[in-house]
Amino acid sequence: MLISAKRLRLLLTGGALLAGVSGVCVTPDPASALDGYALATDARVGGDDAQTRFVVDLSRKIDLRVFTLADPLRVILDMPQVTFQLPPKTGEAGRGLVKAFRYGLVRQGGSRIVLDLARPARIDKAFVLDPVEGQPARIVLELSATDRESFLRGLALDKGVERPEPRPPGRSVAHGASADARPLVVIDPGHGGIDNGTHASSGEAEKKIVLEFASLLRDSLDRTGKFRTVMTRTDDRYVTLGERVRLARAQKAALFISIHADALAAGEGDAQGASVYTLSDTASDAEAARLAEAENKADVIAGVDLTAEPDDVADILIDLAQRETKGFSTQFARTLVAELKSAARLHKNPLKAAGFKVLKSPDVPSVLVELGYVSNRQDLKLMRSDAWRVRTVGAMVQAVDIFFAKQYAGAGSNGGAN
Numbered sequence: 001m002l003i004s005a006k007r008l009r010l011l012l013t014g015g016a017l018l019a020g021v022s023g024v025c026v027t028p029d030p031a032s033a034l035d036g037y038a039l040a041t042d043a044r045v046g047g048d049d050a051q052t053r054f055v056v057d058l059s060r061k062i063d064l065r066v067f068t069l070a071d072p073l074r075v076i077l078d079m080p081q082v083t084f085q086l087p088p089k090t091g092e093a094g095r096g097l098v099k100a101f102r103y104g105l106v107r108q109g110g111s112r113i114v115l116d117l118a119r120p121a122r123i124d125k126a127f128v129l130d131p132v133e134g135q136p137a138r139i140v141l142e143l144s145a146t147d148r149e150s151f152l153r154g155l156a157l158d159k160g161v162e163r164p165e166p167r168p169p170g171r172s173v174a175h176g177a178s179a180d181a182r183p184l185v186v187i188d189p190g191h192g193g194i195d196n197g198t199h200a201s202s203g204e205a206e207k208k209i210v211l212e213f214a215s216l217l218r219d220s221l222d223r224t225g226k227f228r229t230v231m232t233r234t235d236d237r238y239v240t241l242g243e244r245v246r247l248a249r250a251q252k253a254a255l256f257i258s259i260h261a262d263a264l265a266a267g268e269g270d271a272q273g274a275s276v277y278t279l280s281d282t283a284s285d286a287e288a289a290r291l292a293e294a295e296n297k298a299d300v301i302a303g304v305d306l307t308a309e310p311d312d313v314a315d316i317l318i319d320l321a322q323r324e325t326k327g328f329s330t331q332f333a334r335t336l337v338a339e340l341k342s343a344a345r346l347h348k349n350p351l352k353a354a355g356f357k358v359l360k361s362p363d364v365p366s367v368l369v370e371l372g373y374v375s376n377r378q379d380l381k382l383m384r385s386d387a388w389r390v391r392t393v394g395a396m397v398q399a400v401d402i403f404f405a406k407q408y409a410g411a412g413s414n415g416g417a418n
Contacts, residue, residue: 037083038062041136043103043113045095049145051124052096054115056139058082058128064139066126068155069303073117076303077126077139082111088203097121097143104194106238106302112194114303115141120151183254183404184228185221186247188358189214190260193238195301198263200374207236209383210259213371216389217259220397227400238302241357248364255332255400256366258358261383262291263375272376273347274392276336277368278329279360280353291370292354328365331406336367336399343395345372345382369396 039059046053065078084103091101099118106112121143129138189211191197197206211233218229230251232244239247248256264271271287283289337350347370359366371392372379382388 037081038137040082040084040086040103043086043090043101045098045101047096047143049096049119051145052098052121052143054098054101054139054141054143056113058137058139061128061130061137062139064126064128066123066141068123068151070152070155072300073120073151074303075115075117075121075123075141075143077113077115077141078106079111079113079139081105081109084111094118097145102194102196102301104196104238105192105236106194108237112238112303114194114301117143120146120148122146122150122154180228182226182228184230184251185400186230186232186251186253186256186364187214187218187221188232188244188248188256188258190258190295190358191238191298192233192236193302195238195298198261198374200263200380202380204374204380204384206261206263206374209261209374210371211236213383213389213393214259216393217257217396220393221400224397224401226404240299240302240304241296242299244358245361248361248366253361253364255403256359256361256364257396258356258366258368260295260368260370262370262373264373265375270373270376271347272373272379273345273350274340274372275347275350275352275370276333276340277356277359277370278333278353279326279356279366281355283354284352285349288352288354292356295368296355296357325361325363325365328407329359329367332365332399332403333367335402336369336396339395339399339402340392343391344388345379 040056041059042057044055046055062079062082067076067078068074069076086103091103094100094116097118099116101113101115103113104111122145123141124144125140125142127140129140131137189207191205191207192211193207195207197210199205214231215234218231221227221229230247230253232247233239244258262271262275277288277291283292333351337346340346340350356368359368372383374380374383
């Protein structure tokens with residue numbers, strides 16, 4: 001239920017109201033600050049195609065920054081870290097100018113709500129209300145319909161507004177000293193934070209499944225004593241695709257393994273089994289193309305402004321002339337598939353290639369592993385099975401061991417010949 005106009009006027013007495021085009025900021029009274037994170041308990045959309053209001057109930061007043069992004073049309077609400085305890089399926093359907101919305105952690109200490117717009121809209125008002133007379137604190141966003149030209153004009157004006165950028169993950173440091181000669185393996189749990197990835201019909205999110213698996217893989221690699229490891233994320237936060245690539249390159253990784261779980265929509269069939277993908281500007285099949293397109297939208301889902309991405313990521317295909325890296329990626333992928341055959345159920349065509357952005361490091365051999373399909377009951381049951389995870393992780397560790405053993409053996413023989 002929306003706040004009535006009369007009630008809103010009363011609540012605004014002594015409050016903060018900011019009207020803007022694309023970028024607005026609200027700062028709460030310091031006296032209202034409480035220890036711990038604010039709690040979001042409800043979110044709702046009301047109105048029509050001309051005017052729409054978005055409201056979020058909070059346990060206390062918080063800072064708020066609002067801006068817009070285009071292609072697709074979105075409104076972004078950035079705020080300090082918030083604990084979202086919203087009813088199930090909140091945001092899956094919208095109303096009026098808001099097609100749908102999503103929410104979650106976008107970086108350590110920062111949360112985000114992304115509203116997908118049904119058509120161009122102008123931000124008329126964006127403010128945060130204090131709790132009053134038993135009513136919770138509230139984020140209130142008011143939108144009005146506009147044309148695309150006006151929307152883009154407002155977006156251009158907003159380019160001059162400074163806003164916080166996503167920061168690198170907190171535990172993106174290698175185990176051991178920097179002088180350690182052991183090969184470094186970067187493990188990349190897909191999605192995270194505001195980006196849930198795929199969902200099982202039972203509600204289980206891909207981001208949680210792959211984080212748990214990636215953590216087991218890291219621990220198992222560490223226990224061998226042969227490798228150093230880094231994870232792109234170790235908790236439920238969002239990391240941009242470009243940052244994942246840059247992390248691997250900055251740490252001079254010897255191998256990059258991205259962990260995901262696929263899903264098919266109703267009517268698309270019932271595929272099953274694990275797959276291993278390498279990078280190619282030409283997809284190996286239609287399914288690989290579909291998956292790459294879906295995974296490459298992660299930054300859009302999280303409301304990341306892609307115009308901020310540096311050219312070395314955006315134009316990385318130019319660097320892929322480095323065939324040695326692509327060759328190593330393919331070599332590891334084949335080794336991995338061979339080892340997984342005895343531990344996990346594989347897709348009928350387990351070795352594939354497509355244009356995944358997260359694999360576009362020109363100097364780090366990289367693969368993307370789809371553990372299975374959360375849309376398939378048997379696959380989902382396996383992915384949640386401790387016994388399956390132990391077997392599959394063991395097979396992956398063995399593949400990593402074989403891959404580096406071959407590399408070092410080759411380097412040794414070459415050195416002897418010279």
